[in-house]
Amino acid sequence: GAVVSQHPSRVICKSGTSVKIECRSLDFQATTMFWYRQFPKQSLMLMATSNEGSKATYEQGVEKDKFLINHASLTLSTLTVTSAHPEDSSFYICSAKGTASSYEQYFGPGTRLTVT
Amino acid sequence: AQSVTQLDSQVPVFEEAPVELRCNYSSSVSVYLFWYVQYPNQGLQLLLKYLSGSTLVKGINGFEAEFNKSQTSFHLRKPSVHISDTAEYFCAVSDLTSGTYKYIFGTGTRLKVLA
Numbered sequence: 686g687a688v689v690s691q692h693p694s695r696v697i698c699k700s701g702t703s704v705k706i707e708c709r710s711l712d713f714q715a716t717t718m719f720w721y722r723q724f725p726k727q728s729l730m731l732m733a734t735s736n737e738g739s740k741a742t743y744e745q746g747v748e749k750d751k752f753l754i755n756h757a758s759l760t761l762s763t764l765t766v767t768s769a770h771p772e773d774s775s776f777y778i779c780s781a782k783g784t785a786s787s788y789e790q791y792f793g794p795g796t797r798l799t800v801t
Numbered sequence: 802a803q804s805v806t807q808l809d810s811q812v813p814v815f816e817e818a819p820v821e822l823r824c825n826y827s828s829s830v831s832v833y834l835f836w837y838v839q840y841p842n843q844g845l846q847l848l849l850k851y852l853s854g855s856t857l858v859k860g861i862n863g864f865e866a867e868f869n870k871s872q873t874s875f876h877l878r879k880p881s882v883h884i885s886d887t888a889e890y891f892c893a894v895s896d897l898t899s900g901t902y903k904y905i906f907g908t909g910t911r912l913k914v915l916a
Binding site: 691717719727728729730731734776778780782788789790792793794795797 | 837842843844845846850852891897901902903904906907908909
């Protein structure tokens with residue numbers, strides 16, 4: 686149980702284009718999803734917290750107009766990187782938590798974004 | 802604000818030897834603690850977690866960790882490592898008083914098991 690998927694697993698896009706990454710909770714309803722970014726050989730940095738049906742809460746220093754997050758249903762959150770640049774190339778990982786009172790997050794397998 | 806320190810960025814150890822990966826967190830307020838393993842180009846896999854109860858927590862793949870509130874530590878141990886344990890290990894803390902359910906991750910420890 687508690688499986689989280691991400692699609693795509695890898696994506697290459699040209700500079701200036703937008704790319705959407707999907708995060709799905711497959712066997713549970715996720716009231717909250719989190720989006721992380723991980724640079725090579727570094728830790729995970731939280732980008733934003735996404736609650737179903739409401740606006741995402743972004744961490745300090747994360748551009749909300751560049752990283753658009755939508756959590757339209759209890760099983761799906763999307764991260765859209767708009768007008769991507771090479772410096773946006775990174776490993777993006779989402780996680781989901783189930784019940785409102787639960788602290789445990791379940792992580793997706795990650796999406797490798799390369800902007801050329 | 803809560804922070805997590807993993808002092809060892811890399812730990813080389815010979816196969817079948819014991820290993821300890823250290824994790825300290827900054828605040829002694831109520832916390833949940835987690836250890837995750839990450840293999841190259843993959844997501845995170847939960848090794849073990851401390852939510853409450855016994856301070857010695859057993860996880861998957863023979864790993865265990867001990868919660869020490871007075872030292873604000875949650876070190877990960879394995880009595881005998883295998884080549885397949887070579888990976889990146891992350892300690893994470895969730896501060897129960899923040900109400901945000903966020904995880905704060907340490908910088909990670911790269912465990913390299915040598916034959």
